[in-house]
Amino acid sequence: MSIKIEHLNYVYSEGTAFERHALRDVNLELPDGQFIGVIGHTGSGKSTLIQHLNGLLRGTSGAVYYNGRNIYEEGYPMRELRSKVGLVFQYPEHQLFEVDVFTDVCFGPKNLGLSPEEVERRAYEALRQVGLKEKHYKKSPFELSGGQKRRVAIAGILAMEPEVLVLDEPTAGLDPRGRDDILDQVAKLHAERHITVILVSHSMEDIARYVERIIVMNKGEVRYDGAPREVFQHYQELEQIGLAAPQVTYLMHDLAGQGWPVDTDATTVEEAADSIYAALAKKC
Amino acid sequence: MIRDITLGQFYPADSVIHKLDPRVKLAGTMVFIVSLFAFRAPEAYVVATLALAAVIRLSKVPLKFMLKGLKSILMILMITVVFNLFLIPGTPVLRIWKLTITQEGIETAVFMAIRLVYLIVGSSVMTLTTTPNSLTDGLEKALRPLKKIHVPVHEISMIMSIALRFIPILLEETDKIMKAQMARGADFDSGNIIQKAKNMVPLLVPLFISAFRRANDLAMAMEARGYHGGEGRTKMKPLIYAKRDKLAYLSMLCYLVVMFLASRSGLVERLLGL
Ligand SMILES: Nc1ncnc2c1ncn2[C@@H]1O[C@H](COP(=O)(O)OP(=O)(O)O)[C@@H](O)[C@H]1O
Ligand SMILES: [Mg+2]
Numbered sequence: 001m002s003i004k005i006e007h008l009n010y011v012y013s014e015g016t017a018f019e020r021h022a023l024r025d026v027n028l029e030l031p032d033g034q035f036i037g038v039i040g041h042t043g044s045g046k047s048t049l050i051q052h053l054n055g056l057l058r059g060t061s062g063a064v065y066y067n068g069r070n071i072y073e074e075g076y077p078m079r080e081l082r083s084k085v086g087l088v089f090q091y092p093e094h095q096l097f098e099v100d101v102f103t104d105v106c107f108g109p110k111n112l113g114l115s116p117e118e119v120e121r122r123a124y125e126a127l128r129q130v131g132l133k134e135k136h137y138k139k140s141p142f143e144l145s146g147g148q149k150r151r152v153a154i155a156g157i158l159a160m161e162p163e164v165l166v167l168d169e170p171t172a173g174l175d176p177r178g179r180d181d182i183l184d185q186v187a188k189l190h191a192e193r194h195i196t197v198i199l200v201s202h203s204m205e206d207i208a209r210y211v212e213r214i215i216v217m218n219k220g221e222v223r224y225d226g227a228p229r230e231v232f233q234h235y236q237e238l239e240q241i242g243l244a245a246p247q248v249t250y251l252m253h254d255l256a257g258q259g260w261p262v263d264t265d266a267t268t269v270e271e272a273a274d275s276i277y278a279a280l281a282k283k284c
Numbered sequence: 285m286i287r288d289i290t291l292g293q294f295y296p297a298d299s300v301i302h303k304l305d306p307r308v309k310l311a312g313t314m315v316f317i318v319s320l321f322a323f324r325a326p327e328a329y330v331v332a333t334l335a336l337a338a339v340i341r342l343s344k345v346p347l348k349f350m351l352k353g354l355k356s357i358l359m360i361l362m363i364t365v366v367f368n369l370f371l372i373p374g375t376p377v378l379r380i381w382k383l384t385i386t387q388e389g390i391e392t393a394v395f396m397a398i399r400l401v402y403l404i405v406g407s408s409v410m411t412l413t414t415t416p417n418s419l420t421d422g423l424e425k426a427l428r429p430l431k432k433i434h435v436p437v438h439e440i441s442m443i444m445s446i447a448l449r450f451i452p453i454l455l456e457e458t459d460k461i462m463k464a465q466m467a468r469g470a471d472f473d474s475g476n477i478i479q480k481a482k483n484m485v486p487l488l489v490p491l492f493i494s495a496f497r498r499a500n501d502l503a504m505a506m507e508a509r510g511y512h513g514g515e516g517r518t519k520m521k522p523l524i525y526a527k528r529d530k531l532a533y534l535s536m537l538c539y540l541v542v543m544f545l546a547s548r549s550g551l552v553e554r555l556l557g558l
Contacts, residue, residue, distance in 0.1 A: 056466060056467065082468075089464045092464065095490050096490065097486050097490050108468040108469055111468060111469030111470060111471070142493075156468060157467070160469065
């Protein structure tokens, strides 16, 4: 049970003056249950890549396997795939259209042909999981704040109970508080539902705290792929492609450079603090 | 996928034709079209062909793009040719079952086809080498005299350029919303007409909201930057004729004179008579 991408290429507007090679020979294996971060500079092909995971874009060449079956096969059940791989687009609140929040969240499961009771059960469950208060359920989605709208939109995908949840820059345009709230909810979801979560972002800081694996994209290619501490070791190369490692990485390298016995692989503020305490204890 | 259609119009290249003042290109297109219909002699078409070929060559736009516009009128072209071929009375040349093709029919059909093709290709030269914005700029300036009779020229051209600017944005937005709803299991392809219309709701509602939001934002942004209509408004890049523009007008005049002389010369007839 996994997603496998082989030699995937994608070219926008092929054969015109506006041709754009957006993905180059991408090979990835995304096993079940992982919490994966996809990171890259604007225009590096992150959004293009994730739209291949549920078949919205079809690779110019290469193949995508879902649970071992090639999704470009003749007669592959595309709509079923889209319910299994839930894709939350960037600014998902722009897709809300129903008269009230609850009905909007029901749209996805209803399209799966489920019974009305099941549809409602899933909608409640999804709204609960994104942490939206019950008093908002019967409001028009357009009365809500930006962060609340985004939760509703994410619930709309969750209600389809996907096996893989892909979020394209879910924190774009939110304030720090809203950003942390959404990311915490996503982390909780991953823990509760044991689903694969793929989180797209251009901020290392966001991603480093949550994910167990980072895929770095640059100019349509996969540049690095590994655990956060492995990837951050390349912090100098990351800078060259317009990305920065988390601030603690720089701090730890500076301290190590001055002779402090700290762990330069620390990726979060907590880890860094522990390591610095330990180093201080040793010195004194 | 949707983006291809809109961007297909303007073809960016570094050429003399691209650099010409949009007013010159508007006038040139008009002169060319009028000349096609004003002169009927075969010599005139030789001149028109040469002129068109020269301009296309200068524009550095591949011929493929020039001819793209013809696809859309292929049907009309065929119908025109067929009707002219069979319905014009005159000296019979060929007889197929009950239909006769006449000498005059062939002539008219050929001329009509050439005219239509040149009309489309000629205007394609303009749209392929001029950005929509500079085209509306040119229109505004060219139509300025109409202000005297209280035609809101500036407002009209502003509306036009904003509308043009929004077309690709809204198409992109449509593409995005469609994909987002498809990710939620929406189906835009199957079902009967009523079903299909119903299925459009999840696309149209967000699209309208987005269009209004954008319009609102734009109005705010314009207001914030002191926009107050056309009165006393200056331009960052005012349209001023350069030397090449004057040369272009001169070439147009030459073109008309040559065409006039050529169509009077009877050259083709004499050549055929020999
Ligand atoms: N619909 C489209 N048509 C043409 N080119 C596109 C389209 N969408 C994205 N691109 C181009 O493909 C490249 C990758 O874009 P994208 O996947 O959106 O990057 P990211 O999400 O990492 O910012 C960019 O250069 C972008 O300009
Ligand atoms: Mg993106």
